[in-house]
Amino acid sequence: MTTTSFAVDAALGGVPARELAATYGTPLFVIDLDVFDLEVDRVVRSCAPHGITVGYAAKAFLCAALAEHLAATPLRLDVCSLGELVTAERGGFPAERMYFHGCGKTAEELQAIVDRRVAFDVIDNDEELARLAAITSPADPVDVMLRINTGIEAHTHAFIRTGGENTKFGFALAAAPAAFARIAALPQLRLIGLHGHIGSQIAETAPFVANLDELLGLARIARASGHPVAEIICGGGIGVEEGPDDPRPVDIDELTAALEGRARGTGLRLAVEPGRAVIARAGSSLYRVMAVKTQGRRRFVIVDGGMADNPRPLLYGARHLPEVVAARAAGPDEPATLAGRSCENDEMGDYVLPRDLAAGDLIALRITGAYTYSMASNYNRFGRPAVVFVRDGHHRRVIRAETADDVMRLDVV
Numbered sequence: 481m482t483t484t485s486f487a488v489d490a491a492l493g494g495v496p497a498r499e500l501a502a503t504y505g506t507p508l509f510v511i512d513l514d515v516f517d518l519e520v521d522r523v524v525r526s527c528a529p530h531g532i533t534v535g536y537a538a539k540a541f542l543c544a545a546l547a548e549h550l551a552a553t554p555l556r557l558d559v560c561s562l563g564e565l566v567t568a569e570r571g572g573f574p575a576e577r578m579y580f581h582g583c584g585k586t587a588e589e590l591q592a593i594v595d596r597r598v599a600f601d602v603i604d605n606d607e608e609l610a611r612l613a614a615i616t617s618p619a620d621p622v623d624v625m626l627r628i629n630t631g632i633e634a635h636t637h638a639f640i641r642t643g644g645e646n647t648k649f650g651f652a653l654a655a656a657p658a659a660f661a662r663i664a665a666l667p668q669l670r671l672i673g674l675h676g677h678i679g680s681q682i683a684e685t686a687p688f689v690a691n692l693d694e695l696l697g698l699a700r701i702a703r704a705s706g707h708p709v710a711e712i713i714c715g716g717g718i719g720v721e722e723g724p725d726d727p728r729p730v731d732i733d734e735l736t737a738a739l740e741g742r743a744r745g746t747g748l749r750l751a752v753e754p755g756r757a758v759i760a761r762a763g764s765s766l767y768r769v770m771a772v773k774t775q776g777r778r779r780f781v782i783v784d785g786g787m788a789d790n791p792r793p794l795l796y797g798a799r800h801l802p803e804v805v806a807a808r809a810a811g812p813d814e815p816a817t818l819a820g821r822s823c824e825n826d827e828m829g830d831y832v833l834p835r836d837l838a839a840g841d842l843i844a845l846r847i848t849g850a851y852t853y854s855m856a857s858n859y860n861r862f863g864r865p866a867v868v869f870v871r872d873g874h875h876r877r878v879i880r881a882e883t884a885d886d887v888m889r890l891d892v893v
């Protein structure tokens with residue numbers, strides 16, 4: 481059980497939590513742009529001296545305003561759907577700095593890759609290879625990478641482990657040379673790189689290095705057969721801590737140095753594509769306490785959000801540390817279970833929270849920038865929260881909260 485921090489009136493990005501809640505309502509998803517920029521800077525500074533390119537994985541969180549903000553950074557953008565592509569375009573993010581992922585791309589998505597002149601497509605399987613080849617021509621070849629399942633398993637939750645024998649992603653190592661041969665016979669496709677992403681929320685350096693070693697071996701084979709393979713993307717997956725006082729699980733400098741050490745002398749450029757490590761720490765979820773009650777031996781603090789705006793605790797057993805950011809009193813602490821308001825047991829964890837916590841008080845879950853809003857749903861026909869950017873005491877709404885009318889907008893009545 482973790483003791484949470486407590487403040488009678490705390491601020492997010494220099495804006496009092498009470499002001500944010502009063503202005504935009506709760507639940508509210510808050511992105512601190514200063515923290516985001518610091519994280520971008522941290523990753524770029526660690527990668528640049530090793531010649532490693534950085535892409536941001538849009539799936540962690542994207543909206544048009546963030547795409548606009550990202551356009552002014554040196555980062556590329558990994559998109560995996562037409563929705564992400566269009567969002568990035570609306571934010572003015574250039575297509576030539578985007579590349580496209582996915583293991584089941586639709587015809588519309590493949591056409592968009594070609595028409596919008598996205599930098600390259602990361603091909604996941606033979607069907608995709610054939611379908612892309614069928615809509616491209618040797619007169620205007622399309623750059624592609626192959627997603628490789630190197631068989632390296634990372635220690636992380638099974639739902640988010642994407643490498644290893646029993647996962648669906650990419651070409652198995654043994655199948656890759658046949659794919660190289662297929663592409664060699666298709667002048668409309670240019671194989672410019674290999675990609676291997678082994679999973680998410682990884683806390684060690686070793687599996688990234690082992691994955692790269694396999695990719696380097698394959699790149700040698702591809703180059704020997706004449707493919708212009710120049711880059712290897714080592715995937716995303718850099719883990720983050722659960723709470724602000726926890727140590728960072730991955731030393732990014734150690735990781736980038738280790739990766740470069742393996743690729744040195746090969747003439748291959750390296751890249752990484754973190755999502756979580758860039759956005760997670762910048763995000764907080766602001767909730768209002770709706771009720772505090774004792775049932776049997778448990779005390780529940782029920783907030784006005786839950787699994788609809790953050791499915792991670794239920795889906796992966798993830799924990800996001802709550803911080804009481806506005807309360808009427810500062811009594812002694814006692815154990816409590818933080819729970820959401822949906823119609824099932826959407827508990828978010830057992831913590832030690834102030835005994836005097838009462839309806840109306842505000843709680844922020846920290847480090848929720850990644851895979852919370854982007855995985856939010858309308859379960860129970862709840863509207864998804866608004867998203868605001870904060871920085872230096874200023875705030876700006878970048879996505880408005882869904883109303884009941886918004887929730888109805890797709891119904892054909």
Ligand SMILES: Cc1ncc(COP(=O)(O)O)c(C=O)c1O
Binds near residue numbers: 540680681716
């Ligand atoms: C292909 C690919 N790249 C990058 C990422 C980003 O991962 P993370 O947010 O863990 O850095 C993911 C998600 O795991 C992914 O599937």
Ligand SMILES: N[C@@H](CCCC[NH3+])C(=O)O
Binds near residue numbers: 850
């Ligand atoms: N949705 C997962 C991460 C998935 C990564 C996507 N490849 C999470 O919340 O941790």
